[in-house]
Amino acid sequence: MLSSSHLVFFPFFILIIHFSSLLILSLSESDYTRPDKYFIACGSKSNVTTNERQSFVGDRAHPPFFLSPGRSKAIITDETSNDMSSLYKTARVIETPSSYELEVDQDGTYMVRLHFHSFPSEFNLSEAFFDVLASGYSLLSNFSVRTQSVEEFLLPIKKGKFKLYFQPSQNSLLAFVNAIEVFLVPEEDLLPKSAQLITLDGTKGIQSDLISLVYRTIHRINVGGKTVTPESDFLWRTWLQDDGFLIKPEAAKKSQYYDGTLKFLPGGSTKYSAPEYVYRTGRELNVQADFSKATWAFPVSKSANKHLVRVHLCDIIGKALSVFDFTLFIYNKLERTIDAYDDIGNLQSPFHLDYVVDTNGSGFINISIGLVASNNWSSVPNAYLNGVEIFEIERTSSIAVFESPLKQNGSVIGFGSFVAFLVIIGMLISVLMVLKSKTAKFKRYAFQFLYEGMSSDRPKIDKVEWALRREGFEDTTTSTKTSLDDDDGSKYGDNDSNTSSTQFST
Protein backbone atom coordinates (compact mmCIF):
# COMPACT_ATOMS: atom_id res chain seq x y z
CA MET A 1 0.00 0.00 0.00
CA LEU A 2 1.24 3.50 -0.76
CA SER A 3 1.86 5.74 2.22
CA SER A 4 0.97 9.41 1.97
CA SER A 5 4.58 10.38 1.36
CA HIS A 6 4.70 7.94 -1.52
CA LEU A 7 1.59 9.56 -2.88
CA VAL A 8 3.28 12.93 -2.72
CA PHE A 9 6.33 11.68 -4.57
CA PHE A 10 4.49 9.60 -7.07
CA PRO A 11 3.68 12.48 -9.46
CA PHE A 12 7.29 13.62 -9.22
CA PHE A 13 8.38 10.17 -10.08
CA ILE A 14 6.23 10.21 -13.19
CA LEU A 15 7.56 13.61 -14.01
CA ILE A 16 11.15 12.42 -13.64
CA ILE A 17 10.49 9.45 -15.90
CA HIS A 18 8.86 11.78 -18.33
CA PHE A 19 11.76 14.18 -18.33
CA SER A 20 14.38 11.49 -18.57
CA SER A 21 12.67 10.06 -21.63
CA LEU A 22 12.63 13.55 -23.09
CA LEU A 23 16.28 13.81 -22.25
CA ILE A 24 17.05 10.55 -24.00
CA LEU A 25 15.18 11.79 -27.03
CA SER A 26 16.95 15.09 -27.05
CA LEU A 27 20.36 13.42 -26.74
CA SER A 28 19.72 11.27 -29.77
CA GLU A 29 21.02 12.14 -33.22
CA SER A 30 19.00 15.32 -33.57
CA ASP A 31 21.18 17.21 -31.12
CA TYR A 32 24.27 16.95 -33.28
CA THR A 33 24.99 20.07 -35.24
CA ARG A 34 27.81 20.26 -37.70
CA PRO A 35 30.53 22.44 -36.25
CA ASP A 36 31.77 25.44 -38.19
CA LYS A 37 35.35 25.25 -36.98
CA TYR A 38 38.13 24.19 -37.38
CA PHE A 39 38.47 24.16 -41.15
CA ILE A 40 41.82 25.57 -42.09
CA ALA A 41 43.19 26.52 -45.50
CA CYS A 42 46.92 26.37 -44.86
CA GLY A 43 49.07 29.06 -46.38
CA SER A 44 46.05 30.99 -47.54
CA LYS A 45 45.54 34.66 -46.90
CA SER A 46 41.84 34.53 -47.67
CA ASN A 47 39.04 32.26 -46.57
CA VAL A 48 38.27 29.50 -49.04
CA THR A 49 34.87 28.02 -49.85
CA THR A 50 34.77 24.89 -51.94
CA ASN A 51 31.48 23.94 -53.61
CA GLU A 52 28.79 23.70 -50.94
CA ARG A 53 31.28 22.80 -48.29
CA GLN A 54 32.20 24.41 -45.06
CA SER A 55 34.22 27.56 -45.51
CA PHE A 56 37.91 27.09 -44.74
CA VAL A 57 39.64 29.84 -42.81
CA GLY A 58 42.96 30.92 -44.25
CA ASP A 59 45.70 30.42 -41.68
CA ARG A 60 46.91 33.90 -42.54
CA ALA A 61 43.44 35.46 -42.38
CA HIS A 62 43.46 36.25 -38.66
CA PRO A 63 42.29 32.77 -37.77
CA PRO A 64 40.83 31.70 -34.42
CA PHE A 65 43.81 29.48 -33.64
CA PHE A 66 47.48 29.74 -32.99
CA LEU A 67 50.28 28.59 -35.24
CA SER A 68 53.23 27.77 -33.05
CA PRO A 69 56.78 28.93 -33.52
CA GLY A 70 58.87 27.04 -35.98
CA ARG A 71 60.04 28.04 -39.41
CA SER A 72 57.23 27.74 -41.89
CA LYS A 73 56.21 29.45 -45.06
CA ALA A 74 53.06 29.91 -47.08
CA ILE A 75 53.27 28.88 -50.73
CA ILE A 76 50.86 29.17 -53.61
CA THR A 77 50.76 27.31 -56.91
CA ASP A 78 50.63 29.03 -60.29
CA GLU A 79 48.72 26.07 -61.70
CA THR A 80 45.50 27.47 -63.06
CA SER A 81 43.60 24.26 -63.61
CA ASN A 82 39.95 24.81 -62.77
CA ASP A 83 39.18 21.30 -61.66
CA MET A 84 41.62 21.51 -58.77
CA SER A 85 39.94 22.36 -55.51
CA SER A 86 40.86 25.84 -54.38
CA LEU A 87 41.97 24.20 -51.13
CA TYR A 88 44.87 22.67 -52.99
CA LYS A 89 46.25 25.90 -54.40
CA THR A 90 48.03 26.94 -51.25
CA ALA A 91 50.07 25.07 -48.67
CA ARG A 92 52.15 25.67 -45.62
CA VAL A 93 55.67 24.35 -45.88
CA ILE A 94 57.13 23.54 -42.49
CA GLU A 95 60.85 23.40 -42.01
CA THR A 96 61.18 23.02 -38.27
CA PRO A 97 58.62 21.41 -35.94
CA SER A 98 55.49 23.54 -35.84
CA SER A 99 52.03 23.05 -34.50
CA TYR A 100 48.53 24.30 -35.05
CA GLU A 101 47.08 24.91 -31.64
CA LEU A 102 43.30 24.74 -31.44
CA GLU A 103 40.94 25.33 -28.56
CA VAL A 104 38.50 22.42 -28.26
CA ASP A 105 35.38 23.22 -26.26
CA GLN A 106 33.89 19.76 -25.76
CA ASP A 107 35.13 16.23 -24.93
CA GLY A 108 34.32 13.76 -27.67
CA THR A 109 35.36 11.93 -30.81
CA TYR A 110 36.76 14.22 -33.47
CA MET A 111 37.40 13.80 -37.13
CA VAL A 112 40.86 15.03 -38.09
CA ARG A 113 41.27 15.25 -41.84
CA LEU A 114 44.50 16.37 -43.45
CA HIS A 115 44.75 17.35 -47.10
CA PHE A 116 47.98 17.11 -49.06
CA HIS A 117 48.57 18.12 -52.64
CA SER A 118 52.11 18.22 -53.86
CA PHE A 119 52.14 20.99 -56.45
CA PRO A 120 55.17 22.44 -58.23
CA SER A 121 56.74 25.30 -56.28
CA GLU A 122 60.15 26.46 -55.18
CA PHE A 123 60.12 23.35 -52.97
CA ASN A 124 59.87 19.81 -54.25
CA LEU A 125 56.98 18.73 -52.05
CA SER A 126 57.33 15.10 -53.17
CA GLU A 127 60.61 15.03 -51.33
CA ALA A 128 59.02 15.90 -48.01
CA PHE A 129 59.00 13.08 -45.46
CA PHE A 130 57.38 14.00 -42.21
CA ASP A 131 55.56 13.07 -39.02
CA VAL A 132 52.21 14.34 -37.88
CA LEU A 133 51.29 14.10 -34.24
CA ALA A 134 48.19 15.08 -32.35
CA SER A 135 48.38 15.73 -28.62
CA GLY A 136 49.58 12.38 -27.35
CA TYR A 137 49.14 10.37 -30.55
CA SER A 138 51.27 9.71 -33.58
CA LEU A 139 49.04 10.05 -36.66
CA LEU A 140 51.49 9.79 -39.54
CA SER A 141 55.12 8.89 -39.46
CA ASN A 142 57.68 9.32 -42.22
CA PHE A 143 54.77 10.21 -44.45
CA SER A 144 55.20 11.41 -48.01
CA VAL A 145 52.86 12.46 -50.82
CA ARG A 146 53.42 11.67 -54.49
CA THR A 147 50.62 13.81 -55.86
CA GLN A 148 47.56 14.10 -53.68
CA SER A 149 46.27 12.49 -50.55
CA VAL A 150 43.64 12.98 -47.87
CA GLU A 151 44.35 11.32 -44.54
CA GLU A 152 41.56 10.95 -42.05
CA PHE A 153 41.51 10.02 -38.39
CA LEU A 154 38.96 9.61 -35.64
CA LEU A 155 40.29 10.32 -32.20
CA PRO A 156 39.10 11.08 -28.72
CA ILE A 157 39.95 14.64 -27.76
CA LYS A 158 39.51 16.23 -24.37
CA LYS A 159 38.25 19.73 -23.91
CA GLY A 160 41.10 22.23 -23.90
CA LYS A 161 44.14 22.83 -26.06
CA PHE A 162 44.61 20.50 -28.98
CA LYS A 163 47.90 20.58 -30.86
CA LEU A 164 48.42 19.24 -34.32
CA TYR A 165 52.09 18.97 -34.78
CA PHE A 166 54.15 18.67 -38.00
CA GLN A 167 57.82 17.80 -38.14
CA PRO A 168 60.13 16.77 -40.99
CA SER A 169 61.42 13.21 -40.54
CA GLN A 170 65.08 12.65 -40.14
CA ASN A 171 66.96 13.29 -43.42
CA SER A 172 64.08 15.34 -44.73
CA LEU A 173 64.06 19.11 -44.80
CA LEU A 174 60.38 19.76 -44.97
CA ALA A 175 56.83 18.92 -44.07
CA PHE A 176 53.75 20.46 -45.62
CA VAL A 177 49.99 20.53 -45.44
CA ASN A 178 47.32 22.16 -47.60
CA ALA A 179 44.24 21.98 -45.42
CA ILE A 180 43.15 20.73 -42.03
CA GLU A 181 39.73 19.80 -40.70
CA VAL A 182 39.12 19.10 -37.01
CA PHE A 183 35.52 18.69 -35.94
CA LEU A 184 33.32 16.87 -33.46
CA VAL A 185 31.37 13.92 -34.86
CA PRO A 186 28.36 12.05 -33.43
CA GLU A 187 30.47 9.16 -32.11
CA GLU A 188 27.58 6.77 -31.45
CA ASP A 189 26.73 6.88 -35.16
CA LEU A 190 30.28 6.32 -36.30
CA LEU A 191 31.79 3.94 -33.78
CA PRO A 192 30.42 0.90 -31.93
CA LYS A 193 31.03 0.59 -28.19
CA SER A 194 32.20 -2.98 -28.68
CA ALA A 195 32.50 -5.45 -31.53
CA GLN A 196 33.19 -9.09 -32.20
CA LEU A 197 36.87 -9.84 -32.63
CA ILE A 198 37.97 -11.90 -35.64
CA THR A 199 41.45 -13.34 -35.72
CA LEU A 200 43.21 -15.34 -38.41
CA ASP A 201 43.78 -18.23 -36.01
CA GLY A 202 40.08 -18.33 -35.28
CA THR A 203 40.09 -17.27 -31.63
CA LYS A 204 36.93 -15.43 -30.73
CA GLY A 205 36.21 -12.61 -28.37
CA ILE A 206 34.71 -9.19 -27.94
CA GLN A 207 36.72 -6.00 -28.19
CA SER A 208 35.24 -3.38 -25.93
CA ASP A 209 35.95 0.26 -25.22
CA LEU A 210 36.20 1.09 -28.90
CA ILE A 211 35.23 4.73 -28.37
CA SER A 212 38.53 5.47 -26.66
CA LEU A 213 40.78 4.37 -29.55
CA VAL A 214 42.37 6.21 -32.46
CA TYR A 215 41.37 5.22 -36.00
CA ARG A 216 42.82 5.93 -39.40
CA THR A 217 40.45 5.58 -42.33
CA ILE A 218 41.84 3.10 -44.86
CA HIS A 219 38.85 2.33 -47.11
CA ARG A 220 35.42 3.88 -47.42
CA ILE A 221 33.55 2.18 -50.22
CA ASN A 222 30.16 2.67 -51.82
CA VAL A 223 29.54 -0.83 -53.17
CA GLY A 224 27.73 -0.90 -56.52
CA GLY A 225 27.43 2.88 -56.79
CA LYS A 226 29.30 5.95 -57.90
CA THR A 227 31.85 7.88 -55.89
CA VAL A 228 30.24 10.02 -53.20
CA THR A 229 32.02 13.36 -52.88
CA PRO A 230 32.29 15.37 -49.63
CA GLU A 231 29.46 17.76 -50.58
CA SER A 232 27.05 14.82 -50.60
CA ASP A 233 28.03 13.44 -47.21
CA PHE A 234 26.86 14.97 -43.98
CA LEU A 235 30.37 14.69 -42.48
CA TRP A 236 32.17 15.57 -45.73
CA ARG A 237 33.42 12.03 -46.28
CA THR A 238 34.41 10.53 -49.63
CA TRP A 239 33.06 7.10 -50.60
CA LEU A 240 34.86 5.39 -53.47
CA GLN A 241 33.58 2.80 -55.94
CA ASP A 242 34.18 -0.89 -55.23
CA ASP A 243 35.12 -2.05 -58.73
CA GLY A 244 38.83 -2.44 -58.07
CA PHE A 245 38.32 -4.59 -54.99
CA LEU A 246 35.91 -7.19 -56.30
CA ILE A 247 38.00 -10.27 -57.06
CA LYS A 248 35.72 -11.75 -59.74
CA PRO A 249 33.76 -8.80 -61.13
CA GLU A 250 31.26 -11.08 -62.86
CA ALA A 251 30.30 -12.70 -59.55
CA ALA A 252 28.34 -9.71 -58.30
CA LYS A 253 26.31 -7.28 -60.38
CA LYS A 254 25.07 -3.82 -59.54
CA SER A 255 21.63 -3.87 -57.96
CA GLN A 256 18.90 -1.70 -59.35
CA TYR A 257 19.06 1.77 -57.81
CA TYR A 258 16.42 2.12 -55.10
CA ASP A 259 14.66 5.48 -55.34
CA GLY A 260 11.92 4.98 -52.76
CA THR A 261 12.02 6.06 -49.13
CA LEU A 262 14.60 4.45 -46.89
CA LYS A 263 13.19 3.38 -43.51
CA PHE A 264 15.59 4.41 -40.78
CA LEU A 265 14.82 2.27 -37.73
CA PRO A 266 16.17 2.26 -34.16
CA GLY A 267 19.20 0.02 -33.89
CA GLY A 268 20.04 0.58 -37.54
CA SER A 269 22.05 3.20 -39.35
CA THR A 270 21.33 6.92 -39.18
CA LYS A 271 21.84 9.68 -41.69
CA TYR A 272 25.29 10.19 -40.13
CA SER A 273 26.40 6.56 -40.60
CA ALA A 274 26.52 6.89 -44.37
CA PRO A 275 24.75 8.99 -47.00
CA GLU A 276 21.45 7.54 -48.26
CA TYR A 277 23.03 7.06 -51.66
CA VAL A 278 25.31 4.35 -50.23
CA TYR A 279 22.25 2.33 -49.15
CA ARG A 280 20.31 3.03 -52.34
CA THR A 281 23.02 1.35 -54.41
CA GLY A 282 24.62 -2.04 -53.90
CA ARG A 283 25.66 -5.27 -55.47
CA GLU A 284 23.97 -8.66 -55.47
CA LEU A 285 25.21 -12.08 -56.49
CA ASN A 286 24.97 -12.83 -60.16
CA VAL A 287 22.81 -15.90 -59.43
CA GLN A 288 21.61 -16.06 -63.02
CA ALA A 289 25.15 -16.98 -63.98
CA ASP A 290 25.33 -19.47 -61.09
CA PHE A 291 27.61 -17.49 -58.84
CA SER A 292 27.05 -18.39 -55.22
CA LYS A 293 29.78 -16.27 -53.65
CA ALA A 294 31.51 -12.94 -54.29
CA THR A 295 34.64 -11.68 -52.55
CA TRP A 296 36.16 -8.23 -52.16
CA ALA A 297 39.82 -8.03 -51.10
CA PHE A 298 40.81 -4.76 -49.42
CA PRO A 299 44.54 -4.17 -49.10
CA VAL A 300 45.64 -3.11 -45.63
CA SER A 301 49.00 -2.55 -43.99
CA LYS A 302 50.79 -5.77 -43.10
CA SER A 303 52.24 -4.20 -40.03
CA ALA A 304 48.93 -2.89 -38.77
CA ASN A 305 47.65 -4.17 -35.53
CA LYS A 306 43.90 -4.42 -35.90
CA HIS A 307 41.18 -2.95 -38.06
CA LEU A 308 37.65 -1.92 -37.41
CA VAL A 309 35.46 -3.16 -40.27
CA ARG A 310 31.99 -1.74 -40.76
CA VAL A 311 29.76 -3.49 -43.29
CA HIS A 312 26.80 -1.39 -44.51
CA LEU A 313 23.71 -3.32 -45.53
CA CYS A 314 20.22 -2.51 -46.75
CA ASP A 315 17.88 -4.97 -48.41
CA ILE A 316 16.90 -3.16 -51.59
CA ILE A 317 16.63 -6.36 -53.64
CA GLY A 318 14.18 -8.54 -51.64
CA LYS A 319 10.63 -8.52 -52.96
CA ALA A 320 9.28 -9.48 -49.54
CA LEU A 321 10.74 -9.68 -46.07
CA SER A 322 12.52 -12.91 -45.26
CA VAL A 323 12.42 -14.53 -48.67
CA PHE A 324 16.10 -15.35 -48.31
CA ASP A 325 19.00 -15.04 -45.97
CA PHE A 326 22.67 -15.17 -46.84
CA THR A 327 26.10 -15.44 -45.31
CA LEU A 328 28.59 -12.66 -44.71
CA PHE A 329 32.19 -13.85 -44.50
CA ILE A 330 35.29 -12.09 -43.26
CA TYR A 331 38.15 -14.29 -44.48
CA ASN A 332 36.71 -17.70 -43.72
CA LYS A 333 36.75 -16.91 -40.03
CA LEU A 334 33.44 -15.14 -39.69
CA GLU A 335 30.29 -16.68 -41.10
CA ARG A 336 27.36 -14.54 -40.13
CA THR A 337 23.87 -15.17 -41.40
CA ILE A 338 22.22 -11.96 -42.58
CA ASP A 339 18.48 -11.73 -42.60
CA ALA A 340 16.90 -8.32 -42.99
CA TYR A 341 13.98 -9.52 -40.87
CA ASP A 342 16.14 -10.56 -37.91
CA ASP A 343 18.78 -7.89 -38.29
CA ILE A 344 16.69 -4.77 -38.74
CA GLY A 345 13.09 -5.82 -39.18
CA ASN A 346 12.29 -4.35 -42.55
CA LEU A 347 13.22 -4.08 -46.17
CA GLN A 348 14.90 -0.85 -47.37
CA SER A 349 16.15 -0.27 -43.81
CA PRO A 350 19.82 0.66 -43.56
CA PHE A 351 21.88 -1.13 -40.94
CA HIS A 352 25.51 -2.00 -40.36
CA LEU A 353 27.65 -4.59 -38.59
CA ASP A 354 31.00 -3.93 -36.92
CA TYR A 355 33.95 -6.25 -36.45
CA VAL A 356 37.44 -5.83 -35.09
CA VAL A 357 39.64 -7.79 -37.47
CA ASP A 358 43.13 -8.98 -36.75
CA THR A 359 45.13 -8.79 -39.96
CA ASN A 360 48.66 -9.53 -38.89
CA GLY A 361 50.70 -10.44 -41.92
CA SER A 362 48.04 -11.14 -44.53
CA GLY A 363 47.94 -7.71 -46.14
CA PHE A 364 44.26 -8.04 -47.08
CA ILE A 365 40.88 -8.00 -45.47
CA ASN A 366 38.63 -10.26 -47.51
CA ILE A 367 34.89 -9.83 -47.26
CA SER A 368 32.49 -12.15 -49.04
CA ILE A 369 28.80 -12.66 -49.43
CA GLY A 370 27.41 -16.09 -50.28
CA LEU A 371 24.26 -18.11 -50.63
CA VAL A 372 23.30 -20.40 -47.80
CA ALA A 373 22.53 -23.97 -48.65
CA SER A 374 19.40 -24.00 -46.51
CA ASN A 375 17.95 -21.38 -48.86
CA ASN A 376 16.73 -23.89 -51.38
CA TRP A 377 13.17 -23.28 -50.21
CA SER A 378 13.51 -19.83 -51.68
CA SER A 379 12.82 -19.26 -55.35
CA VAL A 380 15.07 -16.17 -55.35
CA PRO A 381 18.07 -16.83 -53.12
CA ASN A 382 20.57 -14.00 -53.22
CA ALA A 383 23.01 -11.93 -51.18
CA TYR A 384 23.89 -8.23 -51.16
CA LEU A 385 26.38 -5.66 -49.94
CA ASN A 386 26.03 -1.86 -49.92
CA GLY A 387 29.10 -0.35 -48.32
CA VAL A 388 32.33 -1.08 -46.47
CA GLU A 389 34.48 1.01 -44.17
CA ILE A 390 37.85 -0.14 -42.90
CA PHE A 391 39.74 1.76 -40.23
CA GLU A 392 43.17 0.93 -38.92
CA ILE A 393 43.22 0.95 -35.14
CA GLU A 394 46.29 2.90 -34.15
CA ARG A 395 48.59 1.71 -31.43
CA THR A 396 48.34 4.17 -28.61
CA SER A 397 50.24 2.58 -25.73
CA SER A 398 52.73 4.73 -23.92
CA ILE A 399 55.52 2.72 -25.59
CA ALA A 400 54.21 3.67 -29.01
CA VAL A 401 54.41 7.29 -28.02
CA PHE A 402 58.16 6.94 -27.75
CA GLU A 403 58.54 4.75 -30.79
CA SER A 404 59.07 7.33 -33.46
CA PRO A 405 61.98 9.36 -32.09
CA LEU A 406 63.74 6.09 -31.43
CA LYS A 407 63.13 4.76 -34.90
CA GLN A 408 64.52 7.94 -36.31
CA ASN A 409 67.75 7.20 -34.56
CA GLY A 410 67.90 3.79 -36.14
CA SER A 411 67.22 1.73 -33.04
CA VAL A 412 65.22 -1.46 -32.99
CA ILE A 413 61.88 -1.71 -31.25
CA GLY A 414 60.97 -4.80 -29.26
CA PHE A 415 58.18 -5.52 -26.85
CA GLY A 416 57.55 -5.67 -23.14
CA SER A 417 59.09 -3.75 -20.34
CA PHE A 418 62.54 -4.37 -21.71
CA VAL A 419 61.62 -1.88 -24.40
CA ALA A 420 61.22 0.87 -21.87
CA PHE A 421 64.78 0.22 -20.80
CA LEU A 422 65.99 0.26 -24.41
CA VAL A 423 64.11 3.48 -25.00
CA ILE A 424 65.94 5.20 -22.20
CA ILE A 425 69.31 3.85 -23.35
CA GLY A 426 68.59 4.80 -26.97
CA MET A 427 67.64 8.29 -26.00
CA LEU A 428 70.60 8.66 -23.75
CA ILE A 429 72.90 7.72 -26.64
CA SER A 430 71.20 10.05 -29.07
CA VAL A 431 71.09 12.83 -26.54
CA LEU A 432 74.80 12.42 -25.90
CA MET A 433 75.48 12.52 -29.63
CA VAL A 434 73.39 15.59 -30.18
CA LEU A 435 74.71 17.32 -27.08
CA LYS A 436 78.03 17.88 -28.73
CA SER A 437 76.50 20.27 -31.17
CA LYS A 438 73.77 21.86 -29.13
CA THR A 439 73.48 24.43 -26.44
CA ALA A 440 73.37 24.15 -22.69
CA LYS A 441 69.68 24.94 -22.81
CA PHE A 442 69.07 21.83 -24.86
CA LYS A 443 71.06 19.86 -22.32
CA ARG A 444 68.78 21.04 -19.56
CA TYR A 445 65.66 19.97 -21.45
CA ALA A 446 67.09 16.67 -22.49
CA PHE A 447 68.01 15.68 -18.99
CA GLN A 448 64.75 16.93 -17.64
CA PHE A 449 63.05 14.69 -20.15
CA LEU A 450 65.17 11.69 -19.25
CA TYR A 451 64.55 12.23 -15.58
CA GLU A 452 60.80 12.54 -16.07
CA GLY A 453 60.71 9.67 -18.52
CA MET A 454 62.33 7.33 -15.98
CA SER A 455 60.24 8.04 -12.93
CA SER A 456 57.26 5.83 -13.54
CA ASP A 457 54.82 7.52 -11.21
CA ARG A 458 54.81 10.69 -13.25
CA PRO A 459 52.22 11.10 -15.96
CA LYS A 460 53.83 10.11 -19.24
CA ILE A 461 55.26 12.89 -21.32
CA ASP A 462 53.82 12.68 -24.74
CA LYS A 463 55.92 12.75 -27.80
CA VAL A 464 54.77 16.19 -28.75
CA GLU A 465 55.89 17.63 -25.46
CA TRP A 466 59.11 15.78 -25.85
CA ALA A 467 59.73 17.15 -29.29
CA LEU A 468 58.77 20.61 -28.14
CA ARG A 469 61.21 20.38 -25.30
CA ARG A 470 63.83 19.07 -27.62
CA GLU A 471 63.41 22.19 -29.67
CA GLY A 472 63.25 24.37 -26.62
CA PHE A 473 59.82 25.58 -27.73
CA GLU A 474 58.24 25.59 -24.32
CA ASP A 475 60.81 28.06 -23.16
CA THR A 476 59.37 31.47 -23.85
CA THR A 477 62.80 33.02 -23.69
CA THR A 478 63.97 31.18 -26.81
CA SER A 479 62.57 33.59 -29.24
CA THR A 480 62.18 31.64 -32.46
CA LYS A 481 58.51 32.59 -32.40
CA THR A 482 57.12 33.67 -35.71
CA SER A 483 53.64 34.99 -35.57
CA LEU A 484 51.30 34.58 -38.49
CA ASP A 485 51.59 38.22 -39.27
CA ASP A 486 55.34 37.97 -39.63
CA ASP A 487 55.04 35.91 -42.74
CA ASP A 488 52.50 38.16 -44.35
CA GLY A 489 53.31 40.06 -47.47
CA SER A 490 56.67 39.26 -48.89
CA LYS A 491 56.42 35.49 -48.63
CA TYR A 492 52.91 35.05 -49.93
CA GLY A 493 52.84 34.05 -53.57
CA ASP A 494 55.98 36.05 -53.99
CA ASN A 495 58.81 34.57 -55.97
CA ASP A 496 61.35 36.95 -54.57
CA SER A 497 64.28 34.60 -54.04
CA ASN A 498 66.01 36.49 -51.29
CA THR A 499 63.05 36.17 -48.91
CA SER A 500 63.12 32.42 -49.23
CA SER A 501 66.84 32.16 -48.69
CA THR A 502 66.68 34.14 -45.48
CA GLN A 503 63.71 32.16 -44.23
CA PHE A 504 65.25 28.83 -44.97
CA SER A 505 68.90 29.08 -44.14
CA THR A 506 69.94 26.06 -42.12
Ligand SMILES: *[C@@H]1O[C@H](CO)[C@@H](O)[C@H](O)[C@H]1NC(C)=O
Ligand atom coordinates in the same frame (compact mmCIF):
# COMPACT_ATOMS: atom_id res chain seq x y z
C1 LIG B 1 37.90 34.45 -42.32
O1 LIG B 1 36.93 33.83 -41.51
C2 LIG B 1 37.10 34.09 -40.14
C3 LIG B 1 36.11 33.22 -39.37
O2 LIG B 1 34.88 33.20 -40.00
C4 LIG B 1 36.92 35.56 -39.86
O3 LIG B 1 37.11 35.81 -38.48
C5 LIG B 1 37.96 36.31 -40.66
O4 LIG B 1 37.76 37.69 -40.51
C6 LIG B 1 37.85 35.95 -42.13
N1 LIG B 1 39.00 36.57 -42.81
C7 LIG B 1 38.90 37.17 -44.00
C8 LIG B 1 40.16 37.74 -44.56
O5 LIG B 1 37.83 37.25 -44.59
Ligand SMILES: *[C@@H]1O[C@H](CO)[C@@H](O)[C@H](O)[C@H]1NC(C)=O
Ligand atom coordinates in the same frame (compact mmCIF):
# COMPACT_ATOMS: atom_id res chain seq x y z
C1 LIG C 1 60.89 15.91 -56.93
O1 LIG C 1 61.36 14.77 -56.24
C2 LIG C 1 60.95 13.54 -56.80
C3 LIG C 1 61.38 12.43 -55.85
O2 LIG C 1 62.70 12.57 -55.47
C4 LIG C 1 61.54 13.40 -58.19
O3 LIG C 1 61.11 12.19 -58.78
C5 LIG C 1 61.07 14.57 -59.04
O4 LIG C 1 61.69 14.53 -60.30
C6 LIG C 1 61.40 15.90 -58.36
N1 LIG C 1 60.76 16.98 -59.10
C7 LIG C 1 61.38 18.10 -59.42
C8 LIG C 1 60.59 19.11 -60.17
O5 LIG C 1 62.54 18.30 -59.13
Ligand SMILES: *[C@@H]1O[C@H](CO)[C@@H](O)[C@H](O)[C@H]1NC(C)=O
Ligand atom coordinates in the same frame (compact mmCIF):
# COMPACT_ATOMS: atom_id res chain seq x y z
C1 LIG D 1 42.40 -12.47 -49.62
O1 LIG D 1 42.41 -12.10 -50.98
C2 LIG D 1 43.72 -11.98 -51.50
C3 LIG D 1 43.63 -11.37 -52.89
O2 LIG D 1 42.84 -12.15 -53.71
C4 LIG D 1 44.38 -13.34 -51.47
O3 LIG D 1 45.68 -13.25 -52.00
C5 LIG D 1 44.44 -13.81 -50.02
O4 LIG D 1 44.95 -15.13 -49.97
C6 LIG D 1 43.10 -13.79 -49.37
N1 LIG D 1 43.31 -13.98 -47.94
C7 LIG D 1 42.59 -14.82 -47.21
C8 LIG D 1 42.97 -14.96 -45.79
O5 LIG D 1 41.66 -15.44 -47.69
Ligand SMILES: *[C@@H]1O[C@H](CO)[C@@H](O)[C@H](O)[C@H]1NC(C)=O
Ligand atom coordinates in the same frame (compact mmCIF):
# COMPACT_ATOMS: atom_id res chain seq x y z
C1 LIG E 1 17.58 -28.68 -50.64
O1 LIG E 1 16.48 -29.21 -49.92
C2 LIG E 1 16.35 -30.59 -49.95
C3 LIG E 1 15.11 -30.98 -49.17
O2 LIG E 1 14.17 -30.01 -49.25
C4 LIG E 1 17.59 -31.27 -49.37
O3 LIG E 1 17.49 -32.65 -49.47
C5 LIG E 1 18.82 -30.78 -50.12
O4 LIG E 1 19.97 -31.29 -49.50
C6 LIG E 1 18.87 -29.28 -50.14
N1 LIG E 1 19.96 -28.83 -50.97
C7 LIG E 1 20.98 -28.14 -50.51
C8 LIG E 1 22.03 -27.72 -51.50
O5 LIG E 1 21.08 -27.83 -49.33
Ligand SMILES: *[C@@H]1O[C@H](CO)[C@@H](O)[C@H](O)[C@H]1NC(C)=O
Ligand atom coordinates in the same frame (compact mmCIF):
# COMPACT_ATOMS: atom_id res chain seq x y z
C1 LIG F 1 61.36 7.33 -44.71
O1 LIG F 1 60.97 6.70 -45.90
C2 LIG F 1 61.94 6.77 -46.95
C3 LIG F 1 61.36 6.22 -48.22
O2 LIG F 1 60.55 5.14 -47.98
C4 LIG F 1 63.20 6.04 -46.51
O3 LIG F 1 64.18 6.13 -47.51
C5 LIG F 1 63.72 6.67 -45.22
O4 LIG F 1 64.82 5.95 -44.73
C6 LIG F 1 62.63 6.69 -44.17
N1 LIG F 1 63.12 7.48 -43.04
C7 LIG F 1 62.95 7.10 -41.79
C8 LIG F 1 63.47 8.02 -40.75
O5 LIG F 1 62.39 6.07 -41.48
